[in-house]
Amino acid sequence: MKLKQLVAALGLALVAAGAAQAQDFKPRMIRFGYGLNEQSNQGRAVKLFAQEVERASGGKMKVRAIGSAALGSDVQMQQALIGGAQEMMVGSTATLVGITKEMAIWDTPFLFNNTREADAVLDGPVGQKVMAKLHEKGLVGLVYWENGFRNLTNNKQPVAKLEDLNGIKLRVMQNNVFLDSFKTLGANAVPLPFSELFTALETKAVDGQENPYNTILSSKFYEVQKYLTVTNHVYSPWIVLVSKKYWDGLSPAERNVLLAAAKKSRDFERKDTREEATKALAELKAKGMQINELSPAEAARMRDRLTRVNAGLASSVGMDLWNEVQAEVAKLRGSK
Numbered sequence: 001m002k003l004k005q006l007v008a009a010l011g012l013a014l015v016a017a018g019a020a021q022a023q024d025f026k027p028r029m030i031r032f033g034y035g036l037n038e039q040s041n042q043g044r045a046v047k048l049f050a051q052e053v054e055r056a057s058g059g060k061m062k063v064r065a066i067g068s069a070a071l072g073s074d075v076q077m078q079q080a081l082i083g084g085a086q087e088m089m090v091g092s093t094a095t096l097v098g099i100t101k102e103m104a105i106w107d108t109p110f111l112f113n114n115t116r117e118a119d120a121v122l123d124g125p126v127g128q129k130v131m132a133k134l135h136e137k138g139l140v141g142l143v144y145w146e147n148g149f150r151n152l153t154n155n156k157q158p159v160a161k162l163e164d165l166n167g168i169k170l171r172v173m174q175n176n177v178f179l180d181s182f183k184t185l186g187a188n189a190v191p192l193p194f195s196e197l198f199t200a201l202e203t204k205a206v207d208g209q210e211n212p213y214n215t216i217l218s219s220k221f222y223e224v225q226k227y228l229t230v231t232n233h234v235y236s237p238w239i240v241l242v243s244k245k246y247w248d249g250l251s252p253a254e255r256n257v258l259l260a261a262a263k264k265s266r267d268f269e270r271k272d273t274r275e276e277a278t279k280a281l282a283e284l285k286a287k288g289m290q291i292n293e294l295s296p297a298e299a300a301r302m303r304d305r306l307t308r309v310n311a312g313l314a315s316s317v318g319m320d321l322w323n324e325v326q327a328e329v330a331k332l333r334g335s336k
Contacts, residue, residue, distance in 0.1 A: 024253035025060035032063050032088040033071035033080075041214065041276055042090060042238070043067050045145065045269035049240075052261035061257060063088075082138035084245035090145060093237050094175055100133045105317045105325055107177040108310065110303045112235045115146070115274065117332050122237060126324050131239070140242040142262035145269045147212055147236035148277055153225040154208025155201070158292045160229075162186070162301050171197055171209040178234075180309045185302055201225060212236065213280040214273065222287040230293040233302070240265070 032050065036042040043065070050063035071077055074091035078099060081089060096103040105111075112118040121127055122144040131141035152159055154168050162185065170187040172178040173194075182189035190206050200206045201224040209221065210233070216222065240262050247255065285291055294302075314322035 024251045025057045025257075026251075026254075028057075028061045028254070030061065030063045030087040031066060031071070032090075033066050033069075033077045033086060034090045035067070035069045035074060037068050038065075040067075040218070041269060041273045042145075044272060045265045046090065048268050049261050049265035052264050053257055056257045056261065057254070061254065078139065078241070081241055081243040081246075084243050086243060087246045088240070088242050090238050090240045092147065093144070093239050094173065096134070096139075096239070097175070099137050099139070100130075102130045102133050102317050102321055104177060104313060105130060105321060106237055107175065107234065108313055108325075109177075109181050109233050109306050110299060111325070111329065113232075113333070115235075115270070117329055118146075118235045118237070119270070120332055121325065121328050124328065126321070126328050129324075130321070134241070135244060138244045140244050140247045142240045142242060142259055143266040145238040145240060145266055146273045147238050148214060148273060149232040150210045150212055150234045150236055151216070152208060152210045152229045152231045152233070153216060153221055153227060153289070154229075155204070155224070155226050156207050158227050158229065158290060159231070159294070160292055161298050162305065169205075169207045171200060171206045177309065177313060180312070181233075181306055184306055184309055197221075198224065210234075213277045213284065217280040217283055222284055222289050226290060228284060228289045228291045230291065231299070231302075232294075233299075 030053070032046055034042045034046055038047075046063075046065045046067070050065055053061050053063050071080065071086060071089070074089075074095040075098075077086060077089040077091060078096065080086035082099075093103045093106045097107070106122075112121070127144065131144075134141050152170075154170070156168055157164060159165060159168075165182075166186040168187045170182055170189055171192045172182055172189045174191045179189050179191055190200075192200055192206070197206075197209055198219060198221070201209065201221065208225065208227075210231075211219075211221075216225075216228070242258065250258070281291070
């Protein structure tokens with residue numbers, strides 16, 4: 001008899017818990033904007049995020065994934081999130097620098113040697129501290145995704161040493177750190193929107209550019225570029241953002257669903273992006289690009305040359321944050 005009563009009580013408790021949980025979720029439609037197309041690593045990860053959110057909320061919360069920059073550029077989407085006109089997005093940390101200056105720390109040249117260091121710092125206390133700065137600007141950061149290490153291509157010559165950059169007309173992002181860095185390294189740095197890059201390379205308005213392997217392949221730069229140098233000069237993260245106006249209206253259970261789904265999508269996206277990058281490099285070689293790797297000694301020479309740029313960056317983001325990040329990286333290298 002006691003066993004029957006126990007089973008009945010347990011059943012009632014489960015029903016009550018289920019009812020309470022159902023009340024924690026309201027029917028919601030979340031517009032999630034991103035820049036690349038549906039078939040990209042971004043598109044695949046957003047799709048997984050959407051599936052996780054719907055599953056964990058019992059179908060109450062639905063994510064409408066909107067790719068190919070249909071909702072605007074990163075900067076336009078950030079403003080829409082701040083104003084509460086859009087719920088979520090994923091984009092580059094580099095485009096957030098105008099909103100939260102501390103985000104510029106991730107633009108530091110040669111900051112990370114590998115993805116192990118990048119993951120540990122971004123997911124650790126320092127990375128979370130930088131992300132938390134977004135709150136006061138009307139944004140909530142959930143997780144960092146990976147765009148990848150940026151590498152150099154050009155049409156003039158293989159870049160095996162610092163001096164090989166001299167005089168190369170190099171397209172860079174419209175970002176002061178990138179402009180100053182490549183000017184300091186001897187290149188003729190030209191700021192250009194990405195949308196104009198292929199034509200600029202084709203017409204020889206510029207000699208070269210820098211981007212992760214995946215972008216070099218998907219944008220068909222191999223058709224207009226001969227040399228690829230594995231420099232890994234900047235690790236480029238993406239960040240998943242929620243409108244703070246929207247976030248503040250969610251229940252704790254709904255917030256937990258978004259955060260848990262974001263973490264799952266982060267792990268999936270990083271693995272997917274890294275596998276894709278390995279394949280992309282092999283494919284670029286197969287398509288005829290001449291590939292060489294910058295030696296650690298030459299990377300160190302470039303890093304030394306950039307001391308002035310780094311000093312300016314440290315001053316901009318704050319010396320405390322700069323020192324914290326450098327200490328974290330040094331600690332990781334000591335614990336190999």
